Amino acid sequence: MVKELSHRLTSPEQASSPAQSLPGPVLPAPSNLPSFRVATSPPPETFDGNREVCRGFLLQCQLAFQRSPESFYTDEIKISYIIGLLRGKALRWAEAKSRNPHFLKSPLDEFLADFKMTFDKPESAAEVARQIWSLRQGKLSIADFAIEFRTLAATSTLDEASLKGAFSQALNEQLQDQLAFCQEPPDLESLIALCSRMEKRHKVRQRVDSGCELNLLDQQLVEQLLVTTFPLQTPYRVSSLDGGSLTSITHKTAPIRLMTS
Template sequence: MWVRKLNQTMTEPSSQSDPAEPPHNTSLDHALIARHDSMLNALVDQQRSTNQRLEQLSDILTALHQRIVPADPPPVAAPPASFQTGVSAAPERAPPASARLREVSPPMPEPYTGEIDRCRGFLLQCSLVFSSSPQSFQTDGAKISFVVGNLRGRALKWAEARSAQHNLFHRTYDSFVLEFTQTFGYSESPADISRSLLSIKQGNRSVADFAIDFRTLAAASTWNAGALTGAFLQALNEDLKDELALRDEPGSLEELVALAIRIDNRIRDRARAKKEPSFAPRRTDFNPIPANQTGEEPMQIGRTRLPPEERQRRLRSGACLYCGQVGHYVANCPSLLKARAPRGSTPKPTAKLSD
């Protein structure tokens, strides 16, 4: 009996809905689906916009990186094996000169100890380091720290005392340089430079050495080219001025300096050549006087020359040029033979000239 009831329950059609289940609202489902679609579309658009911005930022970073770090040259492809057989490989091409120049960095400045004449040169070397590595010195504090790190001696003592009074690194670099130059870098006024140009002299220096000091003063002055040319000429030594007076007047200061250097070098070369010892053999007397000779002689050949008038008189009268007597010549002069003969010997008699 219970089986028959169960079969009826199982075979009963299920097309009838449960009265407890609420009926489906089709319009509400379509609205939810449409809302979800619109939200997904908005998210896709937002993601696309974000991706575009990321690509732009990536391009900007790549461009900045290429400006800071030079790009490596592309590697040279190796030739095929068939081509390498019996043929030497071509040398790799060197990177362009511009790429090599970018890698050169200025040397570190020499430590500054407080010399007045080195102050501005030291700051100039520091500025070269700043220009070569701008990414390392982006703040004024980094620049001031670099300068202070290269101070020694009394310059470092000044920085130490200045840092104890105020914070030395929380200020602009220009104000630091101004105070630094006021302390160590005395700058000459235009009047001081003019007095130096008027008083400078060549002295014992060469013109090439003197021109360096003159050009240094000229670069710091406000004089025109004509005034500088006159001042340079006035500062030269007198002998060099005499040589320049014989030449055509140069057209500019640089031409005058170059001409003066050439003339000065030639004058110095001639002076050195005159001072060098001569190795030529000395001329000896044709008839030297013996060392054992005593007394004075009427004439010493090779040591004392006859006056021109006396020589002409003896030649006209036929007298001996040695003793001045008539009747013989120098070759048979008894006085000369006696002087040349060894001590204790008797000179040979000489033949007198017949009248």
Template structure:
């Protein structure tokens, strides 16, 4: 009976492709709707958190403003803030000082240079005094130990300490000796550059006018250089004189180097006399340096004027010139 009934049930037609497609789209729409709902809830939560953070920031700003209002009177009463120092540059420590009077001034100069380059490291007189004492050796260290045996180093005035230091170790008559040495200084066989270094070192210790220093500098130059400068316009001040002297000296040195490395040419214009020239009677012979200078300048070996040579010199005796 049951099989007969089953065979009598009507068979449903298979779903069409359009129905299958609509069902798929419906499921997709439902899924996307769920996803959009989740995103909406997430965005709503983020907005609520953002509002909460904004309220917290506002509260913190109010608290900072209140604190600054209470701190302002106290900061004003505390005085100005400590100065901000630029980044410190590296500097080399001076050589240790063992009490030599001729090295005292240079040692103290180097110490002060270190203090200027490292201001943050040496903000107090005590820190500067400790630094100087740390570089002392020998009898200088013995003096420092005796100096601070009955007094605290931390309460020492640095400038007062330096004044005492100079009284003990600096040359007692440095300025007077500098003036005396400045009056006696000469170039000698040195270059003008070397002579100038010693001159400026001594000149820094005397309170002389520019004209006085100019006269002393000129007096100490080598005679050959003085003769060369005499043919030029006189410099207006000491610095101009030093510059000109260095330039002329460099030129003379260059001439001497060229004369040493250049072969001597025998020409009719520069005869080498074998007997005593009339120009040498009653006067000194020309030095090798002066002969080089006159030859380079085109000057006569006899009278020193330009435009002719010794063979045609009008001041030379005629009978000697024809030989």
């Protein structure tokens, strides 16, 4: 029996039979997806306890957490990151709270609730509405005033008609007078765009009509409108009402047709 087993193991048929080959490694199919890299952003600014910027500070921290979830994978790490950005009275508050050993290891929601209760500036819907209706444009341009108005409007519960009324009331009298002759815009953004166009036209008129005895144009307006100019043989001296010398006119324009509305 042993000889028969030895014969089978050394028989030519068994030795010559090809061995089964193992499957080779499978290479991944090339991906057609475009590669991208997350843009790096500067760290949030430090927070010294100013209640006016509390929400903005927390928003920047939240964005930092979302950009690097692999770095901020626990609430304890997020809390430590926020505390590392505190300065002044905000840092003194954190130092006092940290005497409780559970403070730094509390859930993030509890930490933020405590943080907002101390440093946030909660405002009721009525308070926001009051601030909106008390706004005035003053010496601000429409672009700058619109930023201030939109910021408050974003947190208000006023409807579109009320926001349009508040914005119109806050404008300077000159713009309010011009709006009286215009069709009412359908929404706040259309109203802001209309006022911006009227403001630009008013500035152009101010440059053209300067109260001078001659017809003069501002140099910046000439360059902006690409008006052709020619040098004067004899420059004009410009004087103020008290006789003081202001400047000299050295060029004249080609004939132009000015249309105003």
